[in-house]
Amino acid sequence: MKSKNARNTFNLTRKQKHKFWGIAFLLPFLIVFFSFTVYPVLMSHIYAFFDWPGYGPLDDFVGLENFINVFNDPLFWRALGRSGLFMVGSVSIQVPFALLIAILLNNKYLKGRYAYRTMIFIPVVMTSAVVGVLMRSVFAVHNGLVNSFLEFFGVIQSPINWLGVGRNAMLTVIIVASWKWMGIKMIYWLAGLQSVPEELYDAAEVDGANKLQVFRYVTLPLLIPIGIVILLISIIDSLQVFDLLYTLTRGGPGLSTEVIEVYIYRYAFTSGFGGGMPQMGYASAAAVFFGLLAIVISLTLSMIVKKYRISDEKEVRP
Amino acid sequence: MNLKKFSLKHLILLPFSIIWIFPLIWMISSSFKTNPEFLTEPLKVIPNQFAVENYYRAWEVANFSRYFINSVVITTSAVLIALTVTAMAGYAISRVDFRGKRLLIILMVASLFIPKGYVVIPIYNIIKSIGLLDSLLGVIVATSTTTTNVIFVLLFMAHFNSIPRDLEEAAELDGAGFVKRFFYVMLPLAKPIIATVAIMRFMWTWNSFFIPLVLTLSAPQLRPLTVGIYSFIGEYSTDWTGMAAAATISVAPVIVVFLAMQRFFIEGLAGAIKQ
Numbered sequence: 001m002k003s004k005n006a007r008n009t010f011n012l013t014r015k016q017k018h019k020f021w022g023i024a025f026l027l028p029f030l031i032v033f034f035s036f037t038v039y040p041v042l043m044s045h046i047y048a049f050f051d052w053p054g055y056g057p058l059d060d061f062v063g064l065e066n067f068i069n070v071f072n073d074p075l076f077w078r079a080l081g082r083s084g085l086f087m088v089g090s091v092s093i094q095v096p097f098a099l100l101i102a103i104l105l106n107n108k109y110l111k112g113r114y115a116y117r118t119m120i121f122i123p124v125v126m127t128s129a130v131v132g133v134l135m136r137s138v139f140a141v142h143n144g145l146v147n148s149f150l151e152f153f154g155v156i157q158s159p160i161n162w163l164g165v166g167r168n169a170m171l172t173v174i175i176v177a178s179w180k181w182m183g184i185k186m187i188y189w190l191a192g193l194q195s196v197p198e199e200l201y202d203a204a205e206v207d208g209a210n211k212l213q214v215f216r217y218v219t220l221p222l223l224i225p226i227g228i229v230i231l232l233i234s235i236i237d238s239l240q241v242f243d244l245l246y247t248l249t250r251g252g253p254g255l256s257t258e259v260i261e262v263y264i265y266r267y268a269f270t271s272g273f274g275g276g277m278p279q280m281g282y283a284s285a286a287a288v289f290f291g292l293l294a295i296v297i298s299l300t301l302s303m304i305v306k307k308y309r310i311s312d313e314k315e316v317r318p
Numbered sequence: 319m320n321l322k323k324f325s326l327k328h329l330i331l332l333p334f335s336i337i338w339i340f341p342l343i344w345m346i347s348s349s350f351k352t353n354p355e356f357l358t359e360p361l362k363v364i365p366n367q368f369a370v371e372n373y374y375r376a377w378e379v380a381n382f383s384r385y386f387i388n389s390v391v392i393t394t395s396a397v398l399i400a401l402t403v404t405a406m407a408g409y410a411i412s413r414v415d416f417r418g419k420r421l422l423i424i425l426m427v428a429s430l431f432i433p434k435g436y437v438v439i440p441i442y443n444i445i446k447s448i449g450l451l452d453s454l455l456g457v458i459v460a461t462s463t464t465t466t467n468v469i470f471v472l473l474f475m476a477h478f479n480s481i482p483r484d485l486e487e488a489a490e491l492d493g494a495g496f497v498k499r500f501f502y503v504m505l506p507l508a509k510p511i512i513a514t515v516a517i518m519r520f521m522w523t524w525n526s527f528f529i530p531l532v533l534t535l536s537a538p539q540l541r542p543l544t545v546g547i548y549s550f551i552g553e554y555s556t557d558w559t560g561m562a563a564a565a566t567i568s569v570a571p572v573i574v575v576f577l578a579m580q581r582f583f584i585e586g587l588a589g590a591i592k593q
């Protein structure tokens with residue numbers, strides 16, 4: 001140990017050295033974090049108050065005008081509605097369906113369960129942009145995989161226009177998104193199922209409960225807390241689908257699959273619905289508005305989760 | 319009784335999972351067909367003869383050799399940068415006290431939740447102002463610095479917090495300084511976290527689309543595969559089998575890495591949900 005009076009600028013104490021290196025280790029991250037996360041987030045909120053095409057000087061301050069325009073644009077609300085529809089559709093397919101598969105796979109003695117799990121999980125790791133492009137030909141009217149398959153088995157007589165007709169397109173997008181992301185929900189449910197202690201099953205079986213009763217009265221109540229978390233994650237994830245949607249439909253045909261992210265992109269990087277320049281300020285306002293809405297949704301849901309967890313603990317520990 | 323039940327389960331699971339990955343099989347099989355065969359017999363899994371020229375077209379004519387190299391360079395750099403930066407930061411936050419530490423952690427966690435707005439424009443402007451626009455380095459910087467790194471710093475921090483300080487104190491008595499302790503004592507103990515971070519960063523960067531799309535709008539030679547495949551359908555819209563070959567080239571690396579490392583990946587996810 002160095003004595004205290006021996007220190008000078010060249011001979012730092014142990015503590016000072018420790019601190020010096022600590023800050024040196026932290027510095028690269030701080031630079032990255034502040035310049036590529038904090039600054040861009042701040043700036044995108046500032047743009048929302050300007051009339052600005054995304055380049056040139058940022059000098060046309062318009063106050064809340066962009067927000068008011070977003071609020072008054074029926075197309076924004078319709079895009080929001082489509083995001084909602086997409087969310088309800090994909091979540092209500094994925095979450096229960098994934099539970100069903102997880103139940104089937106949650107059996108130590110089932111041969112090949114890892115192979116099944118892998119096969120169902122693979123779409124999750126596939127690049128969204130590639131999936132979007134691939135699904136264009138899977139759901140193509142002529143020679144597409146789905147139509148050829150259905151025609152081969154005589155399910156349909158004439159080909160279905162999956163992506164070319166408004167109402168079908170939304171359904172197709174929901175199917176594709178559910179296909180892509182169901183595997184991850186299956187993993188979540190499996191984690192939940194595996195946390196149910198096995199003694200409980202044995203006890204229920206000794207009491208003469210059948211499989212369905214065991215599920216209804218033992219498994220299901222124990223799954224509800226994790227189920228709510230899974231629901232929350234699925235809802236939030238379903239709002240982030242730009243890559244897939246943009247490469248699959250670009251929001252079309254017409255505006256039928258234009259969810260909020262595509263709407264924002266249209267204003268930020270193209271000339272919106274009319275001619276002229278991109279409207280970065282307006283797009284930022286829409287993005288901020290939508291972001292706040294998403295926060296409100298996730299906060300509400302996480303409050304429900306917390307409430308559930310607390311009441312759950314009370315039950316376990318009277 | 320058991321045998322019957324198992325076969326019933328397989329009766330459901332086997333066709334289901336085959337149908338589930340069939341688009342992938344179909345993509346690979348189409349990538350070996352000729353365009354006429356693809357159009358006349360879309361359901362056939364094994365092509366009449368393996369048309370390797372689809373890969374040639376995608377690789378040479380449609381420039382996928384270039385896109386592939388771009389993706390490899392971008393992803394490798396992003397993994398290395400993210401690992402270095404986040405492991406060091408995680409260690410510093412775990413072991414060193416400094417003013418504003420609590421505030422920094424709060425800010426980091428908050429950054430994961432606050433609305434991102436349209437951050438791509440400021441990022442674009444930063445890249446432009448440091449003179450990296452229309453360079454591969456610019457794409458690397460933008461994709462390796464995304465907010466998701468915060469998750470990695472928190473992962474490393476939590477892991478280092480769980481390691482008792484006695485180990486470092488012992489190393490210190492042996493004369494090891496801060497840097498040595500980090501590289502020789504702590505990092506080897508963080509191998510599982512390093513693996514998780516490397517895999518996650520690899521997958522996210524390889525699959526990233528939006529930021530590279532915007533950054534390479536005026537520099538098509540810098541496109542990674544994800545952007546390349548998207549422009550492919552614009553430029554060669556009728557070449558279905560060439561598209562299938564290009565798509566196969568694009569997803570093959572992620573699928574291979576996933577199959578090799580899936581335990582890390584899936585268990586990481588399962589662990590995350592339980593918390």
